[in-house]
């Protein structure tokens with residue numbers, strides 16, 4: 205009796221456990237992040253002459269590190285739009301126009317934009333992230349246009365609940381006035397160590413040359429904030445529920461099979477059944 209109970213209830217557990225995914229280690233869900241452009245940026249434009257560049261930033265400490273020939277104040281416009289009216293921005297239209305002398309030309313640039321990035325569904329997460337847009341060309345440019353997505357890049361799964369502010373820290377410490385703080389390699393080295401970042405996927409860059417005299421160099425970037433598939437670590441009850449569903453599914457199969465065997469054994473008398481009649485003593 206105990207043996208058959210054991211044979212019915214234990215093997216499904218072993219099978220469920222041995223087959224992949226009894227303990228769900230990660231799961232995914234979809235969420236559109238709540239992204240806002242923080243209106244912080246750094247722009248560096250390189251001229252074809254080695255070592256000559258133009259730069260500007262919203263960080264005044266960075267600007268004050270530049271010499272008079274290198275600083276160039278651009279005209280910046282940024283418009284974020286909520287296309288589907290769900291209360292979250294879906295895209296940023298960022299344009300910058302850099303006035304140039306007719307003798308000047310630009311062959312490459314790097315543009316750093318800073319974002320505030322929030323998630324609500326599982327972890328309540330807030331962090332500062334960046335988009336880096338860069339391009340270089342052999343020919344001097346008149347304009348650059350790019351269309352891309354700000355994509356989440358996860359090295360490790362998120363937690364299933366709680367507040368996550370691990371990366372709610374400034375990417376560029378604007379209070380600092382040392383040159384190394386504003387060095388892109390310093391910024392990227394720290395940023396790339398993070399387990400959770402965003403990247404600008406620059407899918408369709410268009411570089412145009414043939415700038416007319418007195419014309420500015422312009423950069424237009426359209427950045428979409430798409431819905432992301434986010435990986436997270438399931439909580440205890442989700443694990444139990446998932447394990448239970450698998451166990452019960454296999455158990456039902458076992459119960460059914462055992463019932464069939466029992467019926468077969470008794471109806472077709474696979475074993476010799478000896479019926480022992482008790483001897484009745486007659487007087």
Ligand SMILES: *[C@@H]1O[C@H](CO)[C@@H](O)[C@H](O)[C@H]1NC(C)=O
Nearest residue numbers: 281282283297298299424426
């Ligand atoms: C982005 O903004 C610029 C200037 O504000 C405008 O000329 C351009 O058409 C806009 N682009 C898109 C895709 O909305």
Ligand SMILES: *[C@@H]1O[C@H](CO)[C@@H](O)[C@H](O)[C@H]1NC(C)=O
Nearest residue numbers: 329330331367368369372373
């Ligand atoms: C993240 O940082 C910003 C700015 O320091 C702060 O206003 C905000 O409350 C922080 N978010 C959370 C969830 O702590």
Ligand SMILES: *[C@@H]1O[C@H](CO)[C@@H](O)[C@H](O)[C@H]1NC(C)=O
Nearest residue numbers: 359360370371397398399400
């Ligand atoms: C990033 O992930 C690594 C590996 O899982 C972990 O050791 C580290 O603590 C994580 N860093 C943060 C800030 O969570």
